[in-house]
Amino acid sequence: MKKNFENWNKEELILEIEKLYKRKKYGLVWETKNNEEVVELCKKNIPILKEEKNKEIIDKKNKNYGIFIEGDNFHSLTALNYTHEKKIDFIYIDPPYNTGDDWKYNNNYVNKDDPFRHSQWISFMYNRLKLAKSLLKEDGIICVTIDNNELPRLWLLMDEIFKSKNFLGEVIIRNNPASRNVVGKIALTHEYALFFGKSSSSKISKIDKLASEKSHKYIQDKEGKWYSPTNLRKTGVDNFGLKKDGTLHHRHYPIYVDPKSKKISTTKKYKIKIFPINEKGEKVIWRRGKEDIHKMFEDGLIFYNKTSSGDQIFYKHYGDLAEAPKSIWTDSKFSASEYGTPQLNDTLGIKSSFPFPKSPYAVEECIKIGCNKKNAIILDFFAGSGTTAQAVINLNKKDNGNRSLIICTNNEKNIAKDDTYPRIKNLIKGYKSKKKEISGAEMNLKYFTTSFIERGETDKKKFLLAQNSTDLICIKENTFKLEQINKDKYRIFSAEEKFTFILFDQLFIDEIKKLIPKYKGYIKIYIFSLGNDNFQEEFEEFENVETETFPDPMISVYNRLLD
Numbered sequence: 326m327k328k329n330f331e332n333w334n335k336e337e338l339i340l341e342i343e344k345l346y347k348r349k350k351y352g353l354v355w356e357t358k359n360n361e362e363v364v365e366l367c368k369k370n371i372p373i374l375k376e377e378k379n380k381e382i383i384d385k386k387n388k389n390y391g392i393f394i395e396g397d398n399f400h401s402l403t404a405l406n407y408t409h410e411k412k413i414d415f416i417y418i419d420p421p422y423n424t425g426d427d428w429k430y431n432n433n434y435v436n437k438d439d440p441f442r443h444s445q446w447i448s449f450m451y452n453r454l455k456l457a458k459s460l461l462k463e464d465g466i467i468c469v470t471i472d473n474n475e476l477p478r479l480w481l482l483m484d485e486i487f488k489s490k491n492f493l494g495e496v497i498i499r500n501n502p503a504s505r506n507v508v509g510k511i512a513l514t515h516e517y518a519l520f521f522g523k524s525s526s527s528k529i530s531k532i533d534k535l536a537s538e539k540s541h542k543y544i545q546d547k548e549g550k551w552y553s554p555t556n557l558r559k560t561g562v563d564n565f566g567l568k569k570d571g572t573l574h575h576r577h578y579p580i581y582v583d584p585k586s587k588k589i590s591t592t593k594k595y596k597i598k599i600f601p602i603n604e605k606g607e608k609v610i611w612r613r614g615k616e617d618i619h620k621m622f623e624d625g626l627i628f629y630n631k632t633s634s635g636d637q638i639f640y641k642h643y644g645d646l647a648e649a650p651k652s653i654w655t656d657s658k659f660s661a662s663e664y665g666t667p668q669l670n671d672t673l674g675i676k677s678s679f680p681f682p683k684s685p686y687a688v689e690e691c692i693k694i695g696c697n698k699k700n701a702i703i704l705d706f707f708a709g710s711g712t713t714a715q716a717v718i719n720l721n722k723k724d725n726g727n728r729s730l731i732i733c734t735n736n737e738k739n740i741a742k743d744d745t746y747p748r749i750k751n752l753i754k755g756y757k758s759k760k761k762e763i764s765g766a767e768m769n770l771k772y773f774t775t776s777f778i779e780r781g782e783t784d785k786k787k788f789l790l791a792q793n794s795t796d797l798i799c800i801k802e803n804t805f806k807l808e809q810i811n812k813d814k815y816r817i818f819s820a821e822e823k824f825t826f827i828l829f830d831q832l833f834i835d836e837i838k839k840l841i842p843k844y845k846g847y848i849k850i851y852i853f854s855l856g857n858d859n860f861q862e863e864f865e866e867f868e869n870v871e872t873e874t875f876p877d878p879m880i881s882v883y884n885r886l887l888d
């Protein structure tokens with residue numbers, strides 16, 4: 326609204342000038358009509374997660390647990406900041422592209438003619454990306470896919486939150502080779518993936534190129550390592566066999582080969598004699614001195630071969646088959662039209678109505694370059710139909726990895742129930758695709774929904790929160806197998822050699838202490854306290870025990886994030 330400064334007094338004008346003066350001069354500036362309701366709700370209440378036990382999928386007990394959170398992702402990300410702060414290796418997200426009625430702000434679809442549509446989108450993304458950043462490890466990486474509609478604003482937003490110095494590159498992915506139908510504009514066949522690191526220690530991983538794609542011929546040795554046979558004769562600069570003073574370089578010497586056994590020596594004991602002479606007949610030098618040749622032959626690193634240009638000595642150049650990923654991906658396997666919906670329908674076994682799922686191969690590639698750890702924790706908080714889950718499961722199968730998965734989605738148009746969950750269930754349990762039987766994955770899944778507990782300082786409210794914190798503590802410790810329960814006193818959970826005790830009343834500390842010797846391994850004991858006492862001294866005699874209080878630290882995390 327236009328301001329009428331004529332009626333303003335001096336103080337009001339000074340205040341306005343000061344406000345304008347303090348305003349950001351460069352970068353993204355946006356206004357919003359209304360605050361986001363979910364943000365306000367998370368500030369007023371305590372966000373928690375509640376398990377839906379009937380949706381648990383158990384494959385092999387005590388192994389990798391995937392986490393599925395249904396609800397608004399602002400809520401999920403807030404709760405994850407208690408359980409997974411600085412624990413996530415890689416985040417992949419494919420947020421709504423804001424092309425008109427494709428996402429909801431405060432429960433209403435955002436129309437493409439809404440004058441605040443960009444501001445609302447930025448504000449929505451800003452709130453979530455801020456929370457996501459604190460989940461990443463110091464060397465963690467986030468990848469956000471987007472098309473040209475919101476690309477300029479997203480880029481500035483990423484620069485602001487993750488800092489432009491941590492920008493790792495953008496990839497153009499040809500996701501729709503047939504192109505979108507547009508009148509009077511350039512037909513769009515691609516979208517973007519922006520990669521940002523949490524800090525300067527975040528690095529894009531090289532990817533293995535197929536040996537057939539390399540410019541040099543590569544051969545696999547008995548141990549499976551790749552080498553390129555390279556002439557032992559030196560090429561390029563400084564390869565002259567004859568020095569300026571007319572004497573021979575010490576690396577211009579003959580190598581002898583036994584024609585039968587193909588044995589190689591630098592002494593005159595075999596019939597074939599090979600000098601380093603290039604194609605032009607010039608005297609050059611070997612790449613190695615006389616003293617190295619015997620050992621190289623013994624180690625199987627050099628060999629003789631007769632080629633069209635005569636007798637030659639080759640050495641095995643063990644090159645790095647991996648190389649930095651390139652910025653344009655045109656392979657048809659990245660096409661969402663070819664592999665998005667067809668793969669989704671295939672995993673579901675029915676026709677899904679979900680629009681534009683990604684190709685799992687495109688997501689796999691983003692994960693591979695964003696994090697090459699086989700035990701990475703990977704998060705997608707705009708999971709949609711669950712393509713990221715498929716990509717992670719595929720990668721684990723391909724390289725015997727143990728990546729774990731956190732998938733968050735709302736249930737807009739029943740997507741979580743109709744698509745995401747059944748898809749992941751089939752991927753874990755195995756399913757019959759159109760062409761063949763697909764084996765399951767070594768993964769369990771725990772399903773949570775978002776919920777709130779009323780905030781309050783009274784003992785009663787804190788106790789209620791403590792009673793409802795069990796699921797969050799189990800997620801935090803990654804211990805889900807219930808070992809022992811004594812209703813309002815304590816619960817004990819485990820995962821392999823690790824145990825989590827949750828004690829709701831400090832009066833039972835002695836009872837708990839008696840249970841400790843029964844559990845062999847690392848034990849973390851969460852003790853309910855109205856203050857911040859973690860009762861560590863009570864457990865000093867046990868080397869394998871650590872203690873932590875609850876629920877105050879959870880409230881502190883939320884206060885720090887949301888204030």
Ligand SMILES: C[S@@+](CC[C@H](N)C(=O)[O-])C[C@H]1O[C@@H](n2cnc3c(N)ncnc32)[C@H](O)[C@@H]1O
Pocket residue numbers: 396397398399419420421422428429681682683684706707708709710711712713733734735736737740
């Ligand atoms: C572009 S789609 C992601 C598609 C996904 N990459 C796939 O291949 O299936 C974005 C998804 O984010 C979900 N979404 C939008 N706003 C959300 C919110 N506030 N919290 C959680 N999910 C949300 C939508 O329901 C939609 O399914």
